[in-house]
Amino acid sequence: MPRGRSQDSSSSPTKSKAQKLERRSAIIEAAIDTFAQRGFHHARVSDVARQAGIADGTIYLYFKSKDDLLISLFEEKMEHIVETFRSEVSCYKTAQERLKCFLELHLKMVAERPALAEVMTVELRQSAKFMREYKAPQFGAYLALLGDIISYGQERGEVRSGIDPLLTRRIIFGALDELSLYWVSSKRPLHSLERVIEELWALCSTGCFIQK
Amino acid sequence: MPRGRSQDSSSSPTKSKAQKLERRSAIIEAAIDTFAQRGFHHARVSDVARQAGIADGTIYLYFKSKDDLLISLFEEKMEHIVETFRSEVSCYKTAQERLKCFLELHLKMVAERPALAEVMTVELRQSAKFMREYKAPQFGAYLALLGDIISYGQERGEVRSGIDPLLTRRIIFGALDELSLYWVSSKRPLHSLERVIEELWALCSTGCFIQK
DNA sequence: CACTACTGAATGAATAGTCATTCAGTATAA
DNA sequence: TTATACTGAATGACTATTCATTCAGTAGTG
Numbered sequence: 255m256p257r258g259r260s261q262d263s264s265s266s267p268t269k270s271k272a273q274k275l276e277r278r279s280a281i282i283e284a285a286i287d288t289f290a291q292r293g294f295h296h297a298r299v300s301d302v303a304r305q306a307g308i309a310d311g312t313i314y315l316y317f318k319s320k321d322d323l324l325i326s327l328f329e330e331k332m333e334h335i336v337e338t339f340r341s342e343v344s345c346y347k348t349a350q351e352r353l354k355c356f357l358e359l360h361l362k363m364v365a366e367r368p369a370l371a372e373v374m375t376v377e378l379r380q381s382a383k384f385m386r387e388y389k390a391p392q393f394g395a396y397l398a399l400l401g402d403i404i405s406y407g408q409e410r411g412e413v414r415s416g417i418d419p420l421l422t423r424r425i426i427f428g429a430l431d432e433l434s435l436y437w438v439s440s441k442r443p444l445h446s447l448e449r450v451i452e453e454l455w456a457l458c459s460t461g462c463f464i465q466k
Numbered sequence: 467m468p469r470g471r472s473q474d475s476s477s478s479p480t481k482s483k484a485q486k487l488e489r490r491s492a493i494i495e496a497a498i499d500t501f502a503q504r505g506f507h508h509a510r511v512s513d514v515a516r517q518a519g520i521a522d523g524t525i526y527l528y529f530k531s532k533d534d535l536l537i538s539l540f541e542e543k544m545e546h547i548v549e550t551f552r553s554e555v556s557c558y559k560t561a562q563e564r565l566k567c568f569l570e571l572h573l574k575m576v577a578e579r580p581a582l583a584e585v586m587t588v589e590l591r592q593s594a595k596f597m598r599e600y601k602a603p604q605f606g607a608y609l610a611l612l613g614d615i616i617s618y619g620q621e622r623g624e625v626r627s628g629i630d631p632l633l634t635r636r637i638i639f640g641a642l643d644e645l646s647l648y649w650v651s652s653k654r655p656l657h658s659l660e661r662v663i664e665e666l667w668a669l670c671s672t673g674c675f676i677q678k
Numbered sequence: 679c680a681c682t683a684c685t686g687a688a689t690g691a692a693t694a695g696t697c698a699t700t701c702a703g704t705a706t707a708a
Numbered sequence: 709t710t711a712t713a714c715t716g717a718a719t720g721a722c723t724a725t726t727c728a729t730t731c732a733g734t735a736g737t738g
Contacts, residue, residue: 274687295507299724300690309689311726320724350675379591404674413674421657421665422674424648425641432640433633435591445633453633461673462616462625462634463562511698512716521715523700532698684735693726704715 278316281306282327290369294324294377324377325388331370332392335363340399349407353458356403357430358451364434365447372438375431397423429454490528493518494539502581506536506589536589537600543582544604547575552611561619565670568615569642570663576646577659584650587643609635641666 284306288297299320303310317323339359346352364371401423407413433450437443445453496518500509511532515522529535551571558564576583613635619625645662649655657665 277687298722310724311690312688314725315687353674376591379588407674412676414668414676417668417674418657418661418665421645421662422669424644425666425669428640428642428644428647429637430640432636432643435640436636445630449630450633453630454637456626456629457634457637457669457673459673459675460677461669461671462565462619462629463671464624464626465672465677510696515716522698523716524714526699527713679738681737682735683737685731685733687730687732689728689730691726691728693724695724696722698719698721700719701717702715703717704713706711706713708709708711 274316277308277312281308281313281316281323282330285323285327286331286369286373289324289327289377290372294373328374328390329392331374332390332396336392336395336399339396343399343403349403349410349412350459352403352406353426354451354455356400357426357454357458360430361433361437361447361451361454364437368438371434375434375438379431397427400427426458429457486528489520489524493520493525493528493535494542497535497539498543498581498585501536501539501589502584506585540586540602541604543586544602544608548604548607548611551608555611555615561615561622561624562671564615564618565638566663566667568612569638569666569670572642573645573649573659573663573666576649580650583646587646587650591643609639612639638670641669 281302285297285302288302288305291297292301299313300310302323303313306313313323317326339356342359343352343355346355401419404413404417404419404422408415408417408419433454437447437450493514497509497514500514500517503509504513511525512522514535515525518525525535529538551568554571555564555567558567613631616625616629616631616634620627620629620631645666649659649662
């Protein structure tokens with residue numbers, strides 16, 4: 255009969271669940287850096303392993319394949335992003351504030367975690383076919399969140415009723431995504447983050463053209 | 467000293483320049499279909515060859531490498547697109563008409579040549595790092611054309627002067643690109659092409675929100 | 679405590695499969 | 709016959725994945 259185990263709730267004798275999760279995370283973080291630097295296809299599994307400070311084979315104890323690593327990375331990070339954004343956005347009352355909040359969160363995340371942004375925008379977009387097969391439920395949730403803001407605005411009478419939330423959420427996402435790519439790609443951005451947000455916000459709220 | 471050659475300005479005795487260009491084109495068209503279907507990385511050179519009805523090695527008589535084929539494909543198609551768009555757009559006087567024309571041309575091209583659109587949006591975006599090294603001058607020309615429409619609108623007093631053409635061209639391109647991806651990806655699109663154009667045009671001209 | 683048996687996480691050399699690319703040979707035209 | 713275009717089997721480089729082995733740490737025993 256085993257004595258009381260230190261502070262570990264699992265029955266695993268050698269490695270706690272927390273330690274395992276930590277290592278799993280370490281691999282994901284290493285993958286983000288490596289994929290961002292060399293691109294998914296050019297990055298070797300052994301590069302990720304070296305970056306994580308572990309052996310090649312160890313990655314396969316945590317992920318089924320290199321593809322599975324990419325997908326897990328995307329889904330898990332995206333899930334976290336969706337949760338955060340949803341709760342932040344809901345602090346505001348008006349749809350205008352909510353949309354502005356969303357744009358800011360997206361672009362600030364890009365500025366703060368450029369490697370993650372690079373993987374999520376470039377490397378994954380690249381594999382759109384690949385993602386299509388795996389459905390990318392969290393990407394769907396992200397789009398849905400954006401669409402909900404628009405529908406909410408329509409309910410409140412803030413947003414023109416003629417607008418189709420399904421199309422408009424794509425338009426806004428596309429704009430955000432391209433701005434992110436632009437921001438991440440340029441070594442020394444010509445525009446401040448605030449300026450970028452301002453510009454996109456201006457387009458969303460009033461369009462380009464001077465009203466007659 | 468060669469006898470008077472039929473209609474061929476080159477000195478090639480066996481194959482006319484026109485025939486060579488035709489075969490080169492055939493390879494590019496085959497590559498578009500193949501890359502669109504399987505994705506650039508998963509497409510084998512031998513797939514492209516089979517699709518073109520030629521032997522694997524023949525491709526290397528026309529292109530340095532598989533990468534070179536992708537880049538040539540992109541640059542040549544894009545060059546043609548830029549020329550066409552530039553001349554079409556310049557038929558209109560106002561910036562509003564010009565912008566609307568541009569949006570229509572882009573989305574109609576996507577609808578007419580989905581495989582080409584797929585390769586240009588998905589497969590190339592994927593290789594953003596790859597393209598960054600190769601500069602993609604024709605992509606720059608495409609963006610410039612869009613930016614020129616905006617600047618032109620500012621000169622004419624149609625477009626708000628506070629707008630930055632460099633940012634706004636990215637925003638609009640991102641929206642177009644995402645809508646293209648959406649259109650190309652959905653087997654049976656929920657929205658008509660006209661509806662998509664209408665929606666993007668509405669956002670560009672007046673934004674989402676009801677003016678107070 | 680001291681000893682043995684056991685566990686399973688981690689390793690990394692070896693395997694296995696995939697393709698881009700080459701090139702020796704064939705066909706064709708002049 | 710010579711130059712050119714083409715062919716497609718063979719090559720060779722690359723790398724994801726596997727798996728026999730190691731070993732640090734835990735449990736059981738007296």
